[in-house]
Every structure is written in C-alpha cells, then in structure tokens.
Amino acid sequence: MSEFRQSEQPREVMIVAGEASGDLHGAHLVRSMLARDPHLRFCGMGGRELQAADVELLADAAKLAVVGAVEVLSHLGDILRARRALIERMRDHRPALLILIDYPDFNLLLARKAKQFGIPVFYYISPQIWAWRSGRVRTIKRLVDRMAVILPFEPDFYARHGMEVDFVGHPLLDSVKPGLSPSEFRSRHGIGADRTLVGLLPGSRRKEIAALLPVFLEAAGRLARDMPRLTFLLPQAPTVSRALLDQHGLAAWQERLDIRVITEDRYAMMAACDAAMAASGTAVLELGILGVPTVAAYRMSPHTYWLGRLLIRGLRFFSLINLIAGRDIIPELLQDAANPDQIAQETRSMLIDQARRQAILAGLDEVRQQLGGPGASDRAAAVALSLLAERGAHG
Known part of the structure; x- marks a missing residue:
C-alpha cells in the first residue's frame, strides 16, 4: 500500500529538464x-x-541543448517559445507541483512565475552553484519550496547559506549497470582475454570530440609503443556520426592500432576497461562508479578557459570524483596539461604501478559509498510527493 494517499482525481505535475542527463533522471523520477x-x-x-x-x-x-553565447543567440526563438508554452500552461491550468531539474538560467525564471501563480516548486538536482555564481543560492532559497541534491557535499554548502536540502543520493547508481560481465563483453566483441583494454571517451559534443579525440588517439599511440597487446575501446553515441570520428583522427589511427568502435553495451564496455581516458563530466563519474581508473581531461578555447578561471574560484578539482572525495583520487589534466605525453604517462602508471592502481580503486570505492546507494529516484519521489501532500492539505 502506498505511503501517500492516492488522489481521487488526476493532479497535473509539470516537470522541466533541459539536457539529456536531466531528461533521463526526470524520467526515472x-x-x-x-x-x-x-x-x-x-x-x-x-x-x-x-x-x-x-x-x-x-x-x-533538444532544441534548447546549446552551449556558448553564439549558440544561445541562434536558438533564442526556440528558448522563448518553450518558456512561453510552459508559462501559459502554468497560468491556465495551475499544476499542483512544478519540478525543475538543473538547467538554472531557464528554470529559475519558471520558478519565479510559479511563485506568482501559487504553485509549489521542487528542485531536483541542484545547479552547480557551489562552483560558480553562488549568489544564486539566495534566489533558490526565495523561490524553491524543497530541493533534493545528489552530491554528498551539497547539503553542507546549502547549510552554510541557511538553507536545508534533502540529499537523495546519485541517480547514476540506478542506471550505471553493465548488462554483460567483462568476459561476456570480450566474447561478444571478439576480444581475447590476454588483451589489456583502454577506454577512449572524448565526450559526445562536437567541440569536445574535436578538442580531445586527436589527443587521446596520440596518447593511445604512445602507450602502444611500449605496452604490447593493447585494445582501445571508443564508444560512439547515437548523436555522433562515424564521419565526425574519422575526421578527427580515427580513420588514420585504426590502421595502426587495435581500436574497436562500440555502438552498444556502453556500460559493459566501460566496466570491461582496465583503464580509461575521458572528457571530464558524467562519463568520469560513470567510470568511477564502475571502478575503472581514469585520466580526466578537458580542453577548451583559451577565451573560455580564462573566463572560467575568473568565474570559478576556490575549487581545487574539476572532476566530480575528486570533488566528492575532497582529495586526489584520479589524475586531472586541464588545457595544456591535457597533452598526449602526459595522458599516456598517467594511463601507463595506472596500468602497471600496482600500488597506485590499488590506491585509486580504493578511492573510487570510497566515492561510490558516499554517493548514497541505489534508490535516488525513489527517495526524490518521496520528497516530491510529501510536498504535494503538504500543499494539498493546506490548499
């Protein structure tokens, strides 16, 4: 029997996600x-x-998933149409609850409108205001009725700003599940048990691939010079064309290295890796959950990098693994440091230095424990429904 009394009549809930990860986590919620x-x-x-x-x-x-000022301007019409459609629905039908997922610049405006219409607001997955523009916490405190966060250091951040939030754990713990064991993955893809597997994960955006895939391939070439029997695994997302990968070096390097392009079994592929080099972001955390030692790398335009340094102050790390641990667990290489020699050196060390490898594996296990265990979506649902019940009882 449900711990919440079921509605006699259907109640409408509005949920707003602006990016692929939010879309996935929102669906689970x-x-x-x-x-x-x-x-x-x-x-x-x-x-x-x-x-x-x-x-x-x-x-x-999908029409709003853009980054950078130029891209935002070119999609401004789509952004305004989406905002108008959502506000009109709130005004005309008054949903019983508004659920916002990350995507702060867009979502905080909707929160402001919801307040005007008397609609309670549940924010699921905090914007990364602990990294930059922390002043927005005052806006969130004023506009949001309940917030559920997914990173273990976020409750302390909000507490320092006088706001209580619910830590529900990270939803990736529910979705990052290999469908195959490492040996089954090898068998399916014709990879011998004697091969050492290294993942190449340059990201899924065009700019990330352009910036990192050539560097990762060069690093792979350096690794292969003095480490025999290496196989490199490169996942191809549905949104990434093979032509794009070939354009940024894959076609040339496949003639010299054993590189397998994997279009399915993404988490099984990750779990089968002995080590990986990855664009800093969700993939690094996924690899960490799966216990794969990883070099986190990122490169961006010099202008964006220096602007970021002005906006983001006080953060010692840029990968979520190290941010959660509060110390160095995996190597991080940013900008000029993310070069083929250093990436190859760090990857080689994680493969052959057993003391370092075991320290990294222990650190990844520590981070996994801090992420709260499976069931984040259920815990977030309990928070959302309690707010719905509370507001229903008072109004």
Whole structure:
C-alpha cells in the first residue's frame, strides 16, 4: 500500500529538464512517482526519455541543448517559445507541483512565475552553484519550496547559506549497470582475454570530440609503443556520426592500432576497461562508479578557459570524483596539461604501478559509498510527493 494517499482525481505535475542527463533522471523520477500515485499526470519539457515515461511534452529540450553565447543567440526563438508554452500552461491550468531539474538560467525564471501563480516548486538536482555564481543560492532559497541534491557535499554548502536540502543520493547508481560481465563483453566483441583494454571517451559534443579525440588517439599511440597487446575501446553515441570520428583522427589511427568502435553495451564496455581516458563530466563519474581508473581531461578555447578561471574560484578539482572525495583520487589534466605525453604517462602508471592502481580503486570505492546507494529516484519521489501532500492539505 502506498505511503501517500492516492488522489481521487488526476493532479497535473509539470516537470522541466533541459539536457539529456536531466531528461533521463526526470524520467526515472516520474516513474517512481507514478508507482506511488498512479493518478498523477505529467506535462512539461524534456526529450525522448520523459516522453517515453508518458509526459506530455510542451517543448522539446533538444532544441534548447546549446552551449556558448553564439549558440544561445541562434536558438533564442526556440528558448522563448518553450518558456512561453510552459508559462501559459502554468497560468491556465495551475499544476499542483512544478519540478525543475538543473538547467538554472531557464528554470529559475519558471520558478519565479510559479511563485506568482501559487504553485509549489521542487528542485531536483541542484545547479552547480557551489562552483560558480553562488549568489544564486539566495534566489533558490526565495523561490524553491524543497530541493533534493545528489552530491554528498551539497547539503553542507546549502547549510552554510541557511538553507536545508534533502540529499537523495546519485541517480547514476540506478542506471550505471553493465548488462554483460567483462568476459561476456570480450566474447561478444571478439576480444581475447590476454588483451589489456583502454577506454577512449572524448565526450559526445562536437567541440569536445574535436578538442580531445586527436589527443587521446596520440596518447593511445604512445602507450602502444611500449605496452604490447593493447585494445582501445571508443564508444560512439547515437548523436555522433562515424564521419565526425574519422575526421578527427580515427580513420588514420585504426590502421595502426587495435581500436574497436562500440555502438552498444556502453556500460559493459566501460566496466570491461582496465583503464580509461575521458572528457571530464558524467562519463568520469560513470567510470568511477564502475571502478575503472581514469585520466580526466578537458580542453577548451583559451577565451573560455580564462573566463572560467575568473568565474570559478576556490575549487581545487574539476572532476566530480575528486570533488566528492575532497582529495586526489584520479589524475586531472586541464588545457595544456591535457597533452598526449602526459595522458599516456598517467594511463601507463595506472596500468602497471600496482600500488597506485590499488590506491585509486580504493578511492573510487570510497566515492561510490558516499554517493548514497541505489534508490535516488525513489527517495526524490518521496520528497516530491510529501510536498504535494503538504500543499494539498493546506490548499
């Protein structure tokens, strides 16, 4: 029996996600809420995952998933249309609850409108205001009724600003599950048990691939000079064309190295790796959850880098693994340091220096323990539904 009283009449909940990860985590949250109260109905903004969870999409998040000032300006019409559609729905139908997922510049404006309409606001997955623009915590405190965070250091950050939040754990612990064992993955892809596997994960955005894939391939070439029997695994996301990978070096290097392009079994591929080099971001955390020693690397335009240094102050690390641990667990290489020699050197060390390797594996296990265990979506659903019940009882 549900711990929440089910609604006699359907109540509408609006959920807004602006990026692929938010779309995925939002879909898990919707399913967890419906499992507890099947009388709810959902509308909002997202992508394929939220649509598959039976959310009525008022706006397509794929049209808004842009980075950089030029890209934002070129998509301004889409952004304004999406904002208008969501605000009109809030004004005309007054959802019982607004759920916002990350995406702060867009979502905080919606939170402000929700306040005007008397709609309670649940923010799931905090924007990274602990990294930059921390002044926005005052806006969040004023506009948000409940917030669920997914990183273990975030409750302390908000507490320092006089705001209590709910730590629900990281939703990746529910989704990062290999469908195959490492030996099954090797067998499926015709890779011998004697091969050492190194992952190459340059990111899924065009700019990331352009910046990092050539560097990773050069690093792979250096590794292969003095380490025999290496196989390199390169995942190809559905949004990335093979032509793009070939353009940035894959075609040339495949003639010299054993590189396998993997289009399925993404988490099984990651789990099978003995080590990896990856663009700093979600993939590094996924690899950490799977216990894979990883070199986190990132390169951006000099202008963006120096602007970032002005905006982001006081952070010792840029990878989530090290941020969560509060110390060096995996090597981080940024800008000029993210070069083929250093990446190859760090990767080689993680493969052959057993003392260092064991220290990294122990650190990754420590981080995994801090992430809260499986069930983040269920815990977030409990927070959302308690807010819904509380507001229903008072209004």
